Amino acid sequence: MKKYISAVFIIMLPAMIWMGCSKDKPVDEDGLLITTRKECAVTSFEMLGTDHLVVHGKTAVIDTTAQTINVTVRFGTDLKKIWPKFGLSQDCKLDPKITTWVDFSDLGTQKTWTVISGDRQVRKTYKVFVTVEQ
C-alpha cells in the first residue's frame, strides 16, 4: 500500500508542476482568445427593427476596401430603434460593442464601428451609410 501511494505521488507531482508552469493561452481584455489571424473585415451586415426582423429589402453592400457599408431601409422604418448585426472575419471583434438599440435617424451623420483582427493588431473602421426607400 505504501508503495502504491509513493508511486502515485511520484507520478502526480511532476505532472502538476509541469501543468502549473505551462503558458496560458493569450486572451484580451474581454476574455476573448487572441489568435494569429490577421483578417479584418465585415462579412455581413443587417439592421433589425423592434420586431427583430430585417428592415431592408436588399442585402447591404459592403466595401471592404473603402470600409463602407451601404444599406437602403424600407420606407417608414423606425430608425431611432435599430439593432445592427455584423458578421466578421474569423476571430475578429467589434468596437464599440452592440449592447442596445442604436439610433440611425440622423442620416447625415454616419455611425462607425471598428473591426479588430484576431491577433488584435489590425483595426479597420467602417462607416454605415443609411438611405430610406423613396
Added chain:
Amino acid sequence: MTGKFFRYTTVLAAAVMFASCSDKDYQVPQPKTELQNDAIKRSIGPNMAGLRMEFAYAMAIPAGKGKIVSAQVEASIAGAPATFLEHRSFYTNGSGADIGVVVGDPSENKGNTTSVTFTKDTMAATLRYYYVPADEARGKEVSFKFTARASNGETVSYDLGPYKIANMEMKLDIALADNGAKYISIADMAAYNQADAALHADKIDLVYLHRSIPNITFGHALVAPAADPQYLPGITLPAGVNRDAKLMKTWNLRDQQLARLSQGVFIDDVDFQKLTFGDVADYTLNLAKEYGVWVETADGKYRAYIFINAANSNKTAVISIKRYTMK
C-alpha cells in the same frame, strides 16, 4: 490493511443484499367511505374582469352511503351575473367529446355563492364552474370555497386560490377599414369612422390605413394623427384629431387570449409595467396578420398591445387590444 478493507466491504455488501431482499407486503389502498371532493382550475393565463375563469369540481360518495344533494361555490368577491355552476356532469366519450349529463337544476347566484341542487340520484359528478370577475375585482385577489352536500348529512369543502385578477382590459375583434372605421381610440378601445371620430376627437390615438405606393412598401399601417403627414397619405383628419402616440412594432408575439391560438403566451400587467419605449416612432407601416404593436398614448395614461388578427387585401383589418391603465 487489505484484509480489513475486504472484511468491511463484505459486511456492507451483505447488509445491502439483506435490505434489498426484505419482503414488503403491498397493501391495497382502502377507498375512503365518506363523501369526497376535488377541484382544479382549468383555464390558464391572466384572469381578467369579464373573462371566464373555468374550474372543474368533482365530488363522490359510496353508493350505499347516500347521494349528492347539492354543490356550491363561494367566491370571496361576487362574480358578474354571467357566473354559473354547470348543472350537468361531463364525461369524455370514445371520440374525445365532452358529454354533459343533467344532474340538477340550473345554478343560482346569491351574493357571493353559486349553487346547484341535484335532482337526479347521483353518487359522483364533476361540475364545471365558470366565474366571471366583475369590474370591482380588477386588481384584487379572489379565492373560492367549493362545497358538496350528501343526503346523509355529510359535507365536504375544497379551497382554491387566491387568484389575482389583472388590472388590464381586453377588447377582441375590432374591425377596421381604410374607407370606414379607421380612427382608433385606446381610451374607448373602439374604432370610429370619419364622422364619429370628429365627435371623439380628443380620444383618437391612431389611424388605420392601407396604401399601395410604387417603389415603397407601405401596406397596412397604424399611424398617430400627429405623425409626419408623409405617413398619412390621402388622409384628411377630422377637426381636433391631433394626438400623438408612441408605437413599437413586434412580430410573433401571439398572446393566446388575443390571438386565440394555442401558443401558451400571455401578456400580463407586468409586461405593460416593465415596457420601455424610449424615443420611438409614432407610426408603424407594413403590418400583417400576427404582427403586434405596443402603444403608449400621448398623455401616458394608457399602454396597450394591439394584435393584428387579420390584415386583408381589401384594405380592411381586424385587431384585438389589451390595455393597461398607467395612471
